[in-house]
Amino acid sequence: MYVLALVTQKGGSGKSTLAVGLAVAAMENGERVAFVEADPQGTISKWKERRGNPYPRVVRVADPAEIEGALSRLEAEGIWLGIVDTAATNNALAMRAIAMADLCLMPVRPSPADMEAAIPTLIAIRRLNRRFAFVLNQTPPRGCRLSEAATSLNSLGVLALPYVGQRNDHQDALGAGLGVTEFAQEGRASEEVRALWGWVSKQLNRDVVVHG
Template sequence: MYTIVLATQKGGSGKSTLAMGLAVAAQEAGHNVRVIETDRQGTLSKWQARRHQAEPIVEAVYDAKMIEQRLEALARGGVTVCIIDTASGINAATTAAIRHCDLCLIPTRPSVADIEATAPTLSVVRAWRKAFAFVLNQTPIRGGHRVSDATTALDNDAPRDIAEVLAQPFIMMRNDHQDALAAGLGVNEFAPEGKCAQEIRSLWRWTLGKVAGDQVVQEANELMEVQFPILLRPTVEEHEATAARAYPTWADSNITWDTGL
């Protein structure tokens, strides 16, 4: 089972709408999909209520200790893709979700301030040595300079090709996303032939490529040297060393006990 987490420090980045769209796109592609919601705001639970319990099923799991158990149970039950939508900020549930994921997608609007606000999320991703990618979301259709500024902000802090950690395509700001949410639909269901649906399907294919065949990681000590690290494909020796290494401690992650729990 592939576990994909959407997480970021800043609110309003569009995590929930992306989670809905990706879940429906994965189901459309033939996967058995389950969505876990750790955000008590309940956006996804309310969305499913408007769907009259149509799949994919949304589970609310607020207890961080239950996340690993639920993921194991879902995998045993035949679920092939689990998407976890998290609350803004860093809390125990978000930390647990990232710890047990295969890929952390970090949605951000195309502004330098929003990108800088992803730093706390990246600190948790680094602590657990997880693969990640930024998703430029709510991108203005006629905002080319904003996208350029955003990618430059990422690129300036990345020691290698930014394409490795910048998901494709960028998701444009269009009304279909909000209209689909209000109707209890995924954007792929709301306007199957629309541009939004095409973008979400492409984003799902890109994401699947990362977790299924192009997932790469980087040693923790290298990750701590840059604010926006990118992923490296490990050698066999590095993979074996990482597998044998114990999970990082709170001290390793630079997260206080109160913040992490």
């Protein structure tokens, strides 16, 4: 089983939104996916309550020590991808999620303040020697601010592709208990999330090539 953790101490950057979008895109690709929700805010559990579909499963954890056991149980059930959504505020839970992750995704909005706020999480990821990538999220239509942000993030580490634009479909899908690729199958937001899942799955599958 692969573990993908959505992390950054910056609130509202899109951790839960991208976690949901990627989970559903992966399921649509035939993967067995489950969530470990390590955020007392419960964004993913609340989304799941609105969802008339038993999949993906959501397991909530309140204590860092519970994360490893939750992931092991999911693996024993045959889950291929465990996605851990973390809180901006609960550092201990997020640190444990990072330590367990095959890949950490850090959503960052293209503003200097957001990029600055991601640095402590980046330092923690590097200290724990984990693989990571930034995801530029909630981007405006192309402009020079965007390319400046991309250049800065590229200089700090890997930047996932494509960028994820600011689009209402993400908010509406979350509200409807759907992944964005279920909510507006033909929309640009779906296209971007599917492509982002393609990028992420390639990063995860790289392990298979290296160790296989």
